[in-house]
Amino acid sequence: MSLLLDEIAIATARLAEAGVESPRTDAELIAARLHGVSRGELHLVPDAGFDPRFWDEVARREAREPLQHITGVAYFRYLELAVGSGVFVPRQETEVMTCWAIDRLAAMDVAEPVVADLGTGSGAIALSIAQEVPRAVVHAVEADPLARQWAERNIASVATASPHTAGRVILHAGDFASVLQEFDGQLDLVVSNPPYIPVGAWVPPEVGEYDPATALWGGTDGLDAVRVVEATARRLLRPGGLLAVEHGAQQGAAVYWVFAEENGWRDTRNNADLAGRDRFVTTARAWGAPGMAG
Numbered sequence: 001m002s003l004l005l006d007e008i009a010i011a012t013a014r015l016a017e018a019g020v021e022s023p024r025t026d027a028e029l030i031a032a033r034l035h036g037v038s039r040g041e042l043h044l045v046p047d048a049g050f051d052p053r054f055w056d057e058v059a060r061r062e063a064r065e066p067l068q069h070i071t072g073v074a075y076f077r078y079l080e081l082a083v084g085s086g087v088f089v090p091r092q093e094t095e096v097m098t099c100w101a102i103d104r105l106a107a108m109d110v111a112e113p114v115v116a117d118l119g120t121g122s123g124a125i126a127l128s129i130a131q132e133v134p135r136a137v138v139h140a141v142e143a144d145p146l147a148r149q150w151a152e153r154n155i156a157s158v159a160t161a162s163p164h165t166a167g168r169v170i171l172h173a174g175d176f177a178s179v180l181q182e183f184d185g186q187l188d189l190v191v192s193n194p195p196y197i198p199v200g201a202w203v204p205p206e207v208g209e210y211d212p213a214t215a216l217w218g219g220t221d222g223l224d225a226v227r228v229v230e231a232t233a234r235r236l237l238r239p240g241g242l243l244a245v246e247h248g249a250q251q252g253a254a255v256y257w258v259f260a261e262e263n264g265w266r267d268t269r270n271n272a273d274l275a276g277r278d279r280f281v282t283t284a285r286a287w288g289a290p291g292m293a294g
């Protein structure tokens, strides 16, 4: 055993004691980032190279600060995004919805599909679409100025790493209830991971104390923002345009009915995340829906 592996074993026990869900993984990821190696190379770090700041960072994780705030990065599909105080940490469950949007856009018979990401946070969904659907243009909407700073930073760094994304994610400041009116009836796809936690619901400290409140709480039943997304998407989408909206694992049935046929939606479906839990609703703007030509 090396000194670093010994320290990781002690850190793992401390993190487990503090109630951290994946204590070994977190201890290893903290150590790997700090020592500039991959997780598989931790045993190669010489004893003399052990960085004592490891224990400062373990203490932060022990206090239930999110791992991604400590390392400063969140991995999302093919992206490495900068995250920290003031922005929602993108979650793995959102990757499946993003994949759905990417697959639909890639298959769309449209030269340059135009998309809106309502509540972009770090820019995770918008940037993945721009990176993986090179013809798409994504309007990323965010009301929170702090979150927008993180999105700006990620848009710039992804444009450096993947120059084909440059200029194809356009950040808009404002409330998604009212922005993008110049695109009414024109968008090909709207995607959103809105705040959807019912007020008063229990959340772990990593979420309640570190994710911004504007990213979390969705009113009494959690669906306040989902209803706004519905009205906004109804305004923005062209006939046949597609929508995907994320929700909590217990909200599938309720969100399904937000996208009812009488509101001009068709093919509304519930979709699961990788753990098999209800996670997002997809639907399409009906042809000849109320307020639409054709």
Ligand SMILES: C[S@@+](CC[C@H](N)C(=O)[O-])C[C@H]1O[C@@H](n2cnc3c(N)ncnc32)[C@H](O)[C@@H]1O
Pocket: 088, 089, 090, 091, 094, 118, 119, 120, 121, 122, 123, 124, 125, 141, 142, 143, 144, 147, 174, 175, 176, 177, 193, 194, 195, 212, 214, 215, 216, 225
């Ligand atoms: C759950 S986070 C999702 C962030 C990112 N799309 C993701 O999946 O990681 C919701 C985001 O929507 C933003 N937001 C909430 N209500 C909004 C509104 N009415 N208008 C614009 N943005 C809003 C929040 O500030 C937050 O960044």
